[in-house]
Amino acid sequence: MRFSLEFKDYKMKNVKNINLRLLNTFLNEYTIDTYCSDIFKMIIIKFLNNFPSKRTEKQRTLYSDFVLVEIKSDFKNKQEINILEFQEAFNKIIKAVKKINIENKDxxxxxxxESLKVAEKNIPNSNQELEEYNKNKELVDCKNxxxxxxxxxxxxxQQxxxxxxxxxxxxxxSDLEDENVNLQPYIFMYENIFTNLLKRENIMLPGYNEIxxxxxxxxxxxxxxxFGYGADWSKMTYGxxxxxxxxxxxxSEKSEIxxxxxxQGLRMIADFDHLNSDSIERAINTVxxxxFDxxxxxxxxxxxxYEVKVVYNVPRVVNQKxxxxxxxxxxxxxxxxxVNIDYFDLWYVPYSISQIKIRKTEILIEGRKSLRAEISRKHDNLPDKYLFVIDKILL
Known part of the structure; x- marks a missing residue:
């Protein structure tokens, strides 16, 4: 179970507190891989400093799989390490967690x-110990x-x-560009190639649309x-x-690497999320x-x-038409x-090519009929349809 601690000071309008930042790391060190629920993913604890007297603490479920718990606080040392406030916040969280009422949740x-009791036994007991923990925070965060x-x-x-x-x-x-390692244009090309091949394999996914x-x-x-790149409509895998x-x-060697x-990433997600590995292997073998040709x-x-297809090759320059x-x-x-149709930006192709109509002597290709499509075509100086005579192509 993952914890996320938040802070709001109603007088100072401050949203940062060093002791809570350390406590967030400490809690997750002992709970982040504790299985508590199939659905419930995270507990968000929001400390409310200088809490208005008329306002009441709330507990509510967010996005169906997070629970938000509000806790009153009166912290004084928001930017200084203070073992008493660290431990006080920990004890408040223990009490709040025991009161969580989650209806219709496993x-x-x-x-x-049990995990929190283990954390309690290992909690820092002095400012010196907490300062030492702060020195190792980045490493602990990475391990978490x-x-x-x-x-x-x-x-x-398992599920x-x-x-x-x-x-x-x-x-x-990839963020390897920060280390002067540029994986383009290969990322751009493989991203578009595998998207096309796997969509044509009719790959189905459990609860998300993008890999x-x-x-x-x-x-x-x-x-x-x-961490931080994921979204509700996607699932992450790794290479x-x-x-x-x-x-x-x-x-050429860079391309292969x-x-x-x-x-590697595709095979990994096929394994752990039970995807159709045969379809994924067919796409890999095709590439x-x-x-790239x-x-x-x-x-x-x-x-x-007639059999009619619209085909293309992915450009070897990033975002080239x-x-x-x-x-x-x-x-x-x-x-x-x-026969050539036209050059298109891969993001906006549907605005110009959305359906094929086979007539007796002609092939008609039409784009989407929407205001956004019209604006896009006008911007790129493209027509809303393309008409081809069959006999002129089958020479």
């Missing part, structure tokens, strides 16, 4: 209290985040859930530094990269064989006479042909 208070990531993976693996949402996208993140992959020097670094090897590699870290199918349609092509196959004569 919440094991006894398990949480690593334990939280490993705990979440363990719980996902298989309904696959109720289609994949919308793959997002790849986030965070890449760092080691898996442990990735698990720690990815690692040898940055010394990457820096000294050729462009980034690719290996991405499929292994075809590389793969023709991705954006949209397709067929009737008794991609050339989209219309490809037709005559089922009877077996003739095939392709």
């Amino acid at each position: 919440f094991n208070l006894n398990l949480l209290m 985040l690593l334990r939280l990531a490993d705990y979440n993976i363990k719980m996902y693996k 298989k859930r309904e696959f109720n949402r289609p994949l919308k996208g793959i997002r790849i993140y 986030y992959i965070y890449i760092d020097k080691t898996l442990n670094d990735a698990k720690v530094n990815a 690692e990269i040898d940055i010394d090897k990457y820096i000294s590699s050729t462009e 980034v690719f290996s870290s991405i499929y 292994k064989v075809e590389g 793969i023709d991705l199918v954006y949209i397709e349609k067929e009737n008794k006479n 991609a050339l989209f092509k219309l490809c037709i196959k005559d089922k009877n004569s077996k003739k095939e042909g392709c």
